[in-house]
Amino acid sequence: MKHDQKGAEMTTDETAPGGNKPGPLPFDTTKAHQARGYDYLLGGKDNYAADRAAADAWLKIDPGMAFTARANRAFLGRAVRFLATEAGIRQFLDIGTGIPTAGNTHEVAQAIAPESRVVYVDYDPIVLAHARALLDSSEAGATEYIDADLRDTGTILSRAANLLDFTKPVAVTLMSILHAIPDADDPHSIVAMLLDAVPSGSYLAISQFGEELMPAEAREALLGSTRRTSLQQYTSRTREQVARFFDGTDLVEPGLVPVEEWRLDPGAGGEGKSVYWCAVGRKR
Ligand SMILES: C[S@@+](CC[C@H](N)C(=O)[O-])C[C@H]1O[C@@H](n2cnc3c(N)ncnc32)[C@H](O)[C@@H]1O
Numbered sequence: 001m002k003h004d005q006k007g008a009e010m011t012t013d014e015t016a017p018g019g020n021k022p023g024p025l026p027f028d029t030t031k032a033h034q035a036r037g038y039d040y041l042l043g044g045k046d047n048y049a050a051d052r053a054a055a056d057a058w059l060k061i062d063p064g065m066a067f068t069a070r071a072n073r074a075f076l077g078r079a080v081r082f083l084a085t086e087a088g089i090r091q092f093l094d095i096g097t098g099i100p101t102a103g104n105t106h107e108v109a110q111a112i113a114p115e116s117r118v119v120y121v122d123y124d125p126i127v128l129a130h131a132r133a134l135l136d137s138s139e140a141g142a143t144e145y146i147d148a149d150l151r152d153t154g155t156i157l158s159r160a161a162n163l164l165d166f167t168k169p170v171a172v173t174l175m176s177i178l179h180a181i182p183d184a185d186d187p188h189s190i191v192a193m194l195l196d197a198v199p200s201g202s203y204l205a206i207s208q209f210g211e212e213l214m215p216a217e218a219r220e221a222l223l224g225s226t227r228r229t230s231l232q233q234y235t236s237r238t239r240e241q242v243a244r245f246f247d248g249t250d251l252v253e254p255g256l257v258p259v260e261e262w263r264l265d266p267g268a269g270g271e272g273k274s275v276y277w278c279a280v281g282r283k284r
């Protein structure tokens with residue numbers, strides 16, 4: 001599929017296998033939602049029986065899933081900290097925000113640079129219901145929330161321009177969201193369109209379920225279980241496929257690694273192995 005400057009075209013039901021319907025997510029408590037299942041794995045309370053049942057089934061297949069969720073959240077914190085300090089970024093476009101929890105992007109960034117501006121994007125009504133917590137900006141900075149589907153990329157970019165100055169560097173963060181975009185919706189074009197919209201010196205940060213990080217049998221069992229229980233369907237991607245999201249950027253050290261290995265704080269680590277690849281790249 002081709003994405004033009006006006007907006008990424010969205011797939012129809014027929015071309016979105018596994019029921020990943022494009023557009024705002026319905027509020028459905030009979031099926032697991034990604035945002036609510038992740039909240040459960042992180043020990044939150046904004047989840048329903050279907051989310052807990054789905055996540056418990058994943059935990060049976062891979063008891064390390066809760067570690068993966070925590071390690072991913074910790075990576076988000078370290079990446080935003082790096083972006084606000086060493087990279088000097090003051091504008092963030094955080095797509096796939098999730099239910100607010102400890103260490104939201106604006107909190108981490110504004111603790112370092114209060115003037116930071118953060119635009120959040122998610123398409124789940126439960127995240128929208130909690131958006132107030134994300135709008136709690138420092139006085140010097142600003143935050144905004146956009147209720148939109150990542151696949152509606154043109155709309156996100158035009159609405160984000162109300163707060164972000166796209167002539168200055170922006171960090172685009174896509175943490176634990178791209179595996180919810182099926183190949184049929186061409187996630188590489190979506191990421192390329194986001195990178196096209198930001199100037200040189202901008203950053204891209206991604207975490208995504210990694211094909212090689214879980215044995216094939218467990219991965220198939222997990223994806224199969226998700227097909228039966230979840231509204232969103234997931235696509236694991238190889239290290240090479242994840243690396244291609246970063247075309248046109250230079251990866252900062254340590255490159256593309258599992259989330260628990262990216263710029264660990266001294267003395268931290270060794271608690272487990274996640275199933276997510278991650279990297280941070282600087283646009284050339
Ligand atoms: C697992 S949560 C990750 C939250 C946060 N980024 C983190 O890493 O801690 C993924 C979020 O992406 C959102 N999401 C998934 N597909 C999306 C899409 N196509 N458009 C917008 N948001 C999406 C889900 O609703 C969910 O809130």
